[in-house]
Amino acid sequence: xxxxxxxxxxxxxxxxxxxxxxxxxxxxxxxxxxxxxxxxxxxxxxxxxxxxxxxxxxxxxxxxxxxxxxxxxxxxxxxxxxxxxxxxxxxxxxxxxxxxxxxxxxxxxxxxxxxxxxxxxxxxxxxxxxxxxxxxxxxxxxxxxxxxxxxxxxxxxxxxxxxxxxxxxxxxxxxxxxxxxxxxxxxxxxxxxxxxxxxxxxxxxxxxxxxxxxxxxxxxxxxxxxxxxxxxxxxx
Amino acid sequence: xxxxxxxxxxxxxxxxxxxxxxxxxxxxxxxxxxxxxxxxxxxxxxxxxxxxxxxxxxxxxxxxxxxxxxxxxxxxxxxxxxxxxxxxxxxxxxxxxxxxxxxxxxxxxxxxxxxxxxxxxxxxxxxxxxxxxxxxxxxxxxxxxxxxxxxxxxxxxxxxxxxxxxxxxxxxxxxxxxxxxxxxxxxxxxxxxxxxxxxxxxxxxxxxxxxxxxxxxxxxxxxxxxxxxxxxxxxx
DNA sequence: TTACTGCAAACTGTCAACAGAATACAGTGC
DNA sequence: GCACTGTATTCTGTTGACAGTTTGCAGTAA
Numbered sequence: 001x002x003x004x005x006x007x008x009x010x011x012x013x014x015x016x017x018x019x020x021x022x023x024x025x026x027x028x029x030x031x032x033x034x035x036x037x038x039x040x041x042x043x044x045x046x047x048x049x050x051x052x053x054x055x056x057x058x059x060x061x062x063x064x065x066x067x068x069x070x071x072x073x074x075x076x077x078x079x080x081x082x083x084x085x086x087x088x089x090x091x092x093x094x095x096x097x098x099x100x101x102x103x104x105x106x107x108x109x110x111x112x113x114x115x116x117x118x119x120x121x122x123x124x125x126x127x128x129x130x131x132x133x134x135x136x137x138x139x140x141x142x143x144x145x146x147x148x149x150x151x152x153x154x155x156x157x158x159x160x161x162x163x164x165x166x167x168x169x170x171x172x173x174x175x176x177x178x179x180x181x182x183x184x185x186x187x188x189x190x191x192x193x194x195x196x197x198x199x200x201x202x203x204x205x206x207x208x209x210x211x212x213x214x215x216x217x218x219x220x221x222x223x224x225x226x227x228x229x230x231x232x233x234x235x236x
Numbered sequence: 237x238x239x240x241x242x243x244x245x246x247x248x249x250x251x252x253x254x255x256x257x258x259x260x261x262x263x264x265x266x267x268x269x270x271x272x273x274x275x276x277x278x279x280x281x282x283x284x285x286x287x288x289x290x291x292x293x294x295x296x297x298x299x300x301x302x303x304x305x306x307x308x309x310x311x312x313x314x315x316x317x318x319x320x321x322x323x324x325x326x327x328x329x330x331x332x333x334x335x336x337x338x339x340x341x342x343x344x345x346x347x348x349x350x351x352x353x354x355x356x357x358x359x360x361x362x363x364x365x366x367x368x369x370x371x372x373x374x375x376x377x378x379x380x381x382x383x384x385x386x387x388x389x390x391x392x393x394x395x396x397x398x399x400x401x402x403x404x405x406x407x408x409x410x411x412x413x414x415x416x417x418x419x420x421x422x423x424x425x426x427x428x429x430x431x432x433x434x435x436x437x438x439x440x441x442x443x444x445x446x447x448x449x450x451x452x453x454x455x456x457x458x459x460x461x462x463x464x465x466x467x468x469x470x471x472x
Numbered sequence: 473t474t475a476c477t478g479c480a481a482a483c484t485g486t487c488a489a490c491a492g493a494a495t496a497c498a499g500t501g502c
Numbered sequence: 503g504c505a506c507t508g509t510a511t512t513c514t515g516t517t518g519a520c521a522g523t524t525t526g527c528a529g530t531a532a
Contacts, residue, residue, distance in 0.1 A: 012305040013485075014293075038514070048487045049514090050286065057250075057290045061297040069248040070493050070514060085387035092332025092388070096324055099440060151321035152328070155391075200440065201433050204335060249515075274484070284517045285484090306484060306523055 017045060018055045025064050025075065026164055033077040036065070063162045076165055083166040086159060087211035087236070091204045093156045094140065097147035098187060098203035102196040109146045113188045116142065120184065124177045132177055136235055139184060143191075143203075176213045180235045183209060210236020253281060254291045261300050261311065262400055269313040272301070299398045312401055319402040322395060323447035323472070327440045329392045330376065333383035334423060334439035338432040345382045349424045352378065356420065360413045368413055372471055375420060379427075379439075399470065412449045416471045419445055446472020 021041070030036065036056070042049045056073045059065045066074045078086075101109075116139045123132035144153045183206040190198035213235065257277070266272065272292070278285045292309045295301045302310045314322075337345075352375045359368035380389045419442040426434035449471065 015305075039512095050289075050486060053286075053515090054290055054293045058293045058297040061294040069251075071495095072514065082387065085385045088332055088336060088385050089329065089388050089391055092328040092330075093325065094328075095331060095436070096328025096440070100324060149321045149324050151318065152325050155325055197433070197437050200331070200436065204332070204436065273482095275482090286516060286518095289485090307525095308484065 013047065014051050014054055017047065017051055018058060020045065021055055022059060022064065022161075025059070026161060030075045032075050032165065034075045035071075036073045036075070038072065062158060064165065078162075078166040080166075083163065083214070084211060086163050086166075087207060087214075090156065090159045090163070090236075091207035091211070093152060093159065094143070094207050095200045095204035097144050097149070097152055097156070098191065099196045099200035100149060100152075101143060101147045102191050102194055102199040104148070105146060105191050105194070109142075110188065110192045113139065113142060113191070117181065117184055117188060120177075120181050124181055127177070129177070132235070136180070140236075143187075176235055179209065179213075180206075207236045249283065250287050250290055253283065253287055254294060256281065257291055258295060258300065258397075261295070262397060266311045268311050268401065270311045271307075272309045272311065274308065298394060300401065314398075314402040316402075319399065319450070320447060322399050322402075323443060323450075326392065326395045326399070326472075327443035327447070329388060329395065330379070330443050331436045331440035333380050333385070333388055333392070334427065335432045335436035336385060336388075337379060337383045338427050338430055338435040340384070341382060341427050341430070345378075346424065346428045349375065349378060349427070353417065353420055353424060356413075356417050360417055363413070365413070368471070372416070376472075379423075396470075412471055415445065415449070416442075443472050446470070 024030070038049050038052050038056070041052045045052070056065055056067070060067045060073065064076055066076045068074060116135055120132055120135045120139065123129075123135060144156050147153070183202065186202040187199060187206060190202050260266070274285050274288050274292070277288045281288070292301055292303070296303045296309065300312055302312045304310060352371055356368055356371045356375065359365075359371060376392075380392050383389070419438065422438040423435060423442060426438050
């Protein structure tokens with residue numbers, strides 16, 4: 001019961017709604033550019049329009065939705081240029097984390113990262129994107145976590161969520177995995193050596209490399225994901 | 237009249253309110269941790285509570301306000317640790333801008349930055365913080381602008397706004413100006429040489445240097461700003 | 473005097489309803 | 503058949519009101 005009381009105090013209806021709608025958005029429930037009907041959402045969640053509107057305003061501020069006066073809220077549509085811009089921001093945050101971590105990383109953390117590198121290497125050899133993808137996420141997340149700056153971590157995570165809205169991106173070619181993991185090794189090597197500048201540089205270059213891997217093939221084939229929820233992945 | 241119509245279409249009541257309230261907050265109208273009464277705000281702006289609530293949700297998402305269930309909205313209180321974290325994020329964004337700019341900067345932009353450096357140098361010699369401060373802002377803003385990434389620029393600006401909430405910081409000592417401008421010169425030199433890594437490194441180090449200039453003296457004297465709206469400045 | 477209890481006022485959370493704008497569609501003229 | 507106009511519908515923007523919670527205060531007992 002104690003736990004339930006605490007739940008009621010910390011999680012208001014609005015905050016629950018917010019989380020719920022965010023999950024819905026990130027799960028691909030709505031198509032890019034699709035309009036969200038406030039009334040429908042209100043009925044769907046069995047609440048009135050007030051809380052729905054508040055949640056939409058918050059998510060719009062976060063960059064997941066778009067507000068058009070007198071027309072309503074729309075799923076944010078992220079074009080190639082906007083995605084490219086987001087990559088630059090993400091690169092800066094990731095580089096910051098790497099640089100901060102370089103001066104304080106512990107041997108245990110290095111070996112944990114090494115372990116991830118090895119497991120990713122296996123996935124590369126098996127040419128298994130399905131195995132590589134979650135390890136890649138964990139690798140990046142670990143660096144952010146080890147950096148020990150919760151605000152930086154939060155900003156990075158939100159940026160990754162925002163990038164998920166960019167669905168018109170190409171699937172990664174097999175060769176990308178090899179390159180990606182080589183870059184990973186370079187980052188860990190710099191971290192292990194305590195070289196802040198090199199770590200920052202490698203981290204930044206890695207994300208930018210992912211950006212070019214992502215946008216270049218997309219220009220050649222932009223129709224592949226229309227009408228489906230093709231599982232696109234993001235190796236950076 | 238054309239302009240007025242366009243104004244009505246693009247700026248809804250909520251968006252105007254949002255800007256207004258944000259200005260109020262950043263101007264120091266409310267003390268850190270102070271509670272904002274929804275009804276008072278509604279009366280003050282002659283609107284109902286609905287729009288006020290939506291605006292507050294948006295500004296809370298942005299990090300300027302804090303929401304406590306069943307108790308209301310409060311001015312966000314930023315402690316020293318949080319401010320330190322924000323500096324790291326800011327450093328990453330600024331470094332990203334510097335690195336991106338290094339590969340595309342034009343001679344005209346370099347000379348514009350040089351001009352700012354010279355004018356800051358004058359302010360340093362005159363030991364005039366009042367002259368130095370706006371030039372310093374313009375210097376940083378110019379680099380973000382020249383970098384040509386609007387999203388990065390926006391993220392940086394919002395972070396600076398968020399940092400403004402940290403009022404318990406010390407005024408800058410005179411010596412800081414000299415150091416700060418030396419760091420500025422190092423950034424511009426790297427940019428002019430087209431050295432992306434050096435530019436990124438110098439930019440990151442500069443913001444972190446500003447962070448230590450900010451937090452160290454504050455630890456020695458944390459009571460200086462109580463009860464007043466002392467004009468504190470932020471040299472980084 | 474101090475601590476506790478109970479009540480009252482104030483405020484937030486939520487809802488339902490109204491006004492105005494945008495959209496879709498039927499009707500009319502060419 | 504096609505473009506245009508006027509109307510009806512739908513949806514957003516905003517408001518006022520009610521329910522539940524928190525806060526402040528007066529009253530009481532130790």
